[in-house]
Amino acid sequence: MSHPETPQVGPDRLLSRLEHAVLGLVWRGQPCTAYSVRQQFKASPSSHFSGSAGAVYPALQRLQRWGLLSAESTQRGTRNSYSYAVTDAGIAALRAWLNGPLPDEDVSYSFDPLRTRVYYLALLGAAERLRFVQEALERTRAQAALVEADYDRKKAAGDRFLTAGVRGVLCEVQARVAWLEEIASQVASGDD
Amino acid sequence: MSHPETPQVGPDRLLSRLEHAVLGLVWRGQPCTAYSVRQQFKASPSSHFSGSAGAVYPALQRLQRWGLLSAESTQRGTRNSYSYAVTDAGIAALRAWLNGPLPDEDVSYSFDPLRTRVYYLALLGAAERLRFVQEALERTRAQAALVEADYDRKKAAGDRFLTAGVRGVLCEVQARVAWLEEIASQVASGDD
DNA sequence: CCGCTCATGTAACTGGTTACATGATTTA
DNA sequence: TAAATCATGTAACCAGTTACATGAGCGG
Numbered sequence: 001m002s003h004p005e006t007p008q009v010g011p012d013r014l015l016s017r018l019e020h021a022v023l024g025l026v027w028r029g030q031p032c033t034a035y036s037v038r039q040q041f042k043a044s045p046s047s048h049f050s051g052s053a054g055a056v057y058p059a060l061q062r063l064q065r066w067g068l069l070s071a072e073s074t075q076r077g078t079r080n081s082y083s084y085a086v087t088d089a090g091i092a093a094l095r096a097w098l099n100g101p102l103p104d105e106d107v108s109y110s111f112d113p114l115r116t117r118v119y120y121l122a123l124l125g126a127a128e129r130l131r132f133v134q135e136a137l138e139r140t141r142a143q144a145a146l147v148e149a150d151y152d153r154k155k156a157a158g159d160r161f162l163t164a165g166v167r168g169v170l171c172e173v174q175a176r177v178a179w180l181e182e183i184a185s186q187v188a189s190g191d192d
Numbered sequence: 193m194s195h196p197e198t199p200q201v202g203p204d205r206l207l208s209r210l211e212h213a214v215l216g217l218v219w220r221g222q223p224c225t226a227y228s229v230r231q232q233f234k235a236s237p238s239s240h241f242s243g244s245a246g247a248v249y250p251a252l253q254r255l256q257r258w259g260l261l262s263a264e265s266t267q268r269g270t271r272n273s274y275s276y277a278v279t280d281a282g283i284a285a286l287r288a289w290l291n292g293p294l295p296d297e298d299v300s301y302s303f304d305p306l307r308t309r310v311y312y313l314a315l316l317g318a319a320e321r322l323r324f325v326q327e328a329l330e331r332t333r334a335q336a337a338l339v340e341a342d343y344d345r346k347k348a349a350g351d352r353f354l355t356a357g358v359r360g361v362l363c364e365v366q367a368r369v370a371w372l373e374e375i376a377s378q379v380a381s382g383d384d
Numbered sequence: 385c386c387g388c389t390c391a392t393g394t395a396a397c398t399g400g401t402t403a404c405a406t407g408a409t410t411t412a
Numbered sequence: 413t414a415a416a417t418c419a420t421g422t423a424a425c426c427a428g429t430t431a432c433a434t435g436a437g438c439g440g
Contacts, residue, residue: 016399017305024312035419047296048303055400057421077408079420094315098324104239106305107331109339109368111240113209113298115360120216121353123286132290139299147301161313164378168307168371175367176301179360186356208427227391247428249393269436271392 011066018049020097022059023068023090028162030085031072034060045146046169060084068093114140114176118183126187133187137180144173203258210241212289214251215260215282220354222277223264226252237338238361252276260285306332306368310375318379325379329372336365 015023025040026032034057041051049055060082063069068090071082086094114136121129147169154166207215217232218224226249233243241247252274255261260282263274278286306328313321339361346358 017303017308018400021308024308027312027315033419034421038419045300046303047300050401052401053419053421054402054423076419079407081419091315094312095320098309098312098316099320102306102327102331107328107335108237108239109335109361109365110302110304111209111238112302112360112364114294115357116209116213116216117290118360119354119357120219120286120290121356122351123219123283124290128287128291135294136299139294143299143301159314162311164313164375165307165311167374168304168310168368169301171367171371172304172364173301175363176360179363182359183356210428225391226393230391242429244429245391245393246395246430268391271435273391 011062015093015097018055019059019063020094021049022056023063023086023094026060026063026069026084027086027090027094028159031083032085033081033083045143045150063090129187133180133184137177137184140173140176140180144170144177147173203254207285207289210247211251211255212286213241214248215255215278215286218252218255218261218276219278219282219286220351223275224277225273225275237335237342255282321379325372325376329369329376332365332368332372336362336369339365
């Protein structure tokens with residue numbers, strides 16, 4: 001790892017989604033190691049970011065190089081470990097992200113692999129169709145239970161907007177359950 | 193473009209999301225050119241797939257090489273144009289996709305750039321916060337209107353499961369509106 | 385005949401991933 | 413002391429993107 005003496009230059013572009021997510025997680029948990037950031041990604045019920053080392057470590061290095069994170073080096077045997085915290089510039093970057101323009105693509109709905117399958121359900125026979133929808137429904141309900149538990153935990157923990165965010169997840173997954181139930185009853189009644 | 197004489201081998205891995213989407217679109221609109229596939233991606237209110245040439249043309253070539261699409265060459269000046277249709281193997285691949293196991297990641301909720309911002313709203317002052325939520329709400333409502341129009345169109349057009357899919361989008365975006373309204377009223381009442 | 389749209393395709397890049405290599409600490 | 417887990421990092425890969433190059437047909 002290089003970690004030069006705080007060149008403090010700043011990025012030549014907007015931060016990526018992962019960079020924003022990492023910066024936010026560090027802000028919430030500072031001071032904070034790379035490992036704990038990874039664990040938070042992995043603990044999340046979402047599977048969007050894997051928290052892979054190959055993404056997280058370089059991201060932290062970039063954020064530190066740009067002066068958005070400060071890194072305190074603590075020796076661990078022969079190896080270095082860094083404890084990260086968000087700098088004033090980092091706070092400013094997060095605020096700029098929130099106050100800045102909201103791209104169209106960030107407002108439009110997202111890709112749903114389950115939905116793309118539903119589009120082509122006409123290719124299946126009635127029995128297969130029923131099986132598919134029922135599995136999807138069960139699995140989504142299980143997912144909803146997970147998210148609900150997460151919501152309760154976050155709610156108890158306190159932060160108002162973290163709770164509001166997770167509430168959004170809950171709303172979304174509940175809407176999915178309702179949607180699948182609708183399809184299930186439609187498919188079960190079998191009016192092909 | 194190479195287009196060898198139907199080697200008919202088949203992929204050495206599962207199809208990617210884009211490949212499934214392309215195969216499905218061709219099935220729905222066959223016979224069908226690369227260009228029209230791109231147009232369908234671009235016309236979609238979703239912004240997940242851009243329908244970029246650099247993705248679509250190679251994907252069609254792969255699907256054809258694997259024997260999932262048949263390509264009829266029609267001369268256009270000095271240039272070749274291909275009219276694609278789904279083969280029996282292609283149908284089988286689509287059915288296998290629907291009947292096959294549903295990966296966990298395909299069931300879990302998806303990434304939402306709006307939501308990740310909400311997590312960090314504590315960083316803003318009350319006025320900035322209000323502005324953010326209100327813009328997000330307006331833009332999402334506009335998005336909902338778009339999706340609703342799309343839903344009505346698809347519904348009129350006929351296909352039962354295409355309609356069901358788009359109905360899922362509608363449910364999701366309406367849930368988002370409700371969620372944002374909740375936040376808006378909470379933020380507006382300003383109990384910081 | 386000039387510019388616009390239809391149409392096909394490639395090259396370079398990006399933002400992540402998996403897989404791997406390695407070291408330190410804890411626990412059976 | 414061996415195995416599991418905590419922890420840091422790199423290399424190779426992958427699935428898409430943007431930007432570009434090019435050609436054909438058509439309307440003014």
